Amino acid sequence: MELISIICASFVFLLVLIKFLKKPTNDSTLKLPPGPKPLPIIGNMHNLFGPLTHHILRDLAQKYGPLMHLRLGEVTTLVVTSPELAEEFMKTHDVIFANRPQLLCPRVFNYNCTDIAFAPFGEYWRQLRKICVVELLSSKRVQSFRPIREEEVHKFVAGVYTNQGSVVNLSKMLCSYTYGLTARVAFGKKNKYQEEFISLIMEATKMTSGFAIADVYPSVKWIQVISEMSPKIKRMQKLLDKTFDNIFGEHKERSRQETVEGEAKEDLVDVLLSVQKSGDFGTPLSLDNIKAVLMDIFSAGSETSSTALEWILSELVKSPEAMKKTQEEVRTAFDASGNVHESGIHELKYLQLVIRETLRLHPPVPMLIPRESSEQCSINGFDIPEKTRVIINAWAISRDPEHWTYPDKFIPERFLDSAIDYQGKDFKYIPFGGGRRICPGISLGLASIELLLAQLLFHFDWKLPGGQKNEELDMTEVFGLSVRRKNGLNLIPVPYDNSSLVKQGQVS
């Protein structure tokens, strides 16, 4: 088996070599930003060898500067590591860099990049964005999902309560909470294909976060064809597509019945189907387009929120002072009712600071989603060719000692009286990106984070197992679609006396 892999790899290498010996690149005529010297064929790929790419890129940028050039395979790539330059790419020249590279996995899983995150910058993407902002993810829509959130959060805390005093793997629970919540928001009532769909999408998400050789040799057509036909990818795509059809089938049947009973409520599938029916969308919206958008909602929405929750709780456990302050705030606000209500969440000012500070230290998508230039331009005196891939290292920027004091320390108070928000206007803090491609799911993401967090802090005190000291909590990261904890967050919940869970003695 190993011998076959070596023969195949050598064959691929040889074919790429032949191709590159035939086709010289034009980089030498341009004044590109500085960067490490590339090797033939692989370029700078060897420079990225290691588990945490955002750390490696930060370290390289310390040597080559905040605008660094790398050649990854055949792709000219720029890495941006300062707020000033991030502003150049995401504000001053935003139109030129509003494109996305057409990567292998979104081509296969997101119906040829017809989702929002990977659709090329143009009319189709503009229409999708509009649907997102006005219909799918508007504040009114986010508000309309409140009963679903409350139900799912209640299920979560009830599950924790039954495990009081024993070790719970919060990482695992948080993941199923966010995926489950997204499924309810997208499909409405639980359907019989939901579990299957969630496990498929989690598997596809894992594949998406991996490295694809096709993405660094886009002009080598046979690599594209072979990669797209990879049996693993094809099989997964077919399964996902079939499950989508099953879900839509069941959804249609249910909506028909519910309309008769006058009970229908709008979930995201309803909204997308009604946009499709209305014909308001510029080009007709196909069923595959709807599936592509739903792929985004799941992969961009679930993984990020559970990662954020995991890091927020980790930072609080590691800083008992901040934990005490946050819990006192939540308990003072909700002691009278014994339970947290979403309508009062906005009063929790310190909790908001805790979330903000955690997203600075641990932006779930640390290098945002790559962009691609649609034409040649010049930035800071350097030439940027058309189709240059741009990586913005938001993680490194939000820990830059030139812009943040004690950058690696968890200090929620630093955001007290600060005008910095999530809207990407101040480029030293961009956990949701910025410019035209900024995340459209900020409100939905925050709503699912805030309610669960407040509930977990209200109803329980949290202890580390095995007599571990709080300050020693392991915070090692692992790279994937989002940067999560390497080791699951295992904690022991101890119910709070004034919690309605304790008062009722059981969970309804």
Ligand code: HEM
């Ligand atoms: C804590 C939660 C979340 C974080 C940290 C986050 C972060 C991000 C980031 C960094 C980007 C790339 C922005 C850029 O390239 O400038 C992005 C894009 C996107 N996010 Fe989020 N996100 C979150 C939640 C959500 C949710 C809940 C949804 C939807 C349900 C969502 C949907 C999207 C979509 C569709 C895009 C692509 C936008 C485009 O290319 O036009 N995100 N997100």
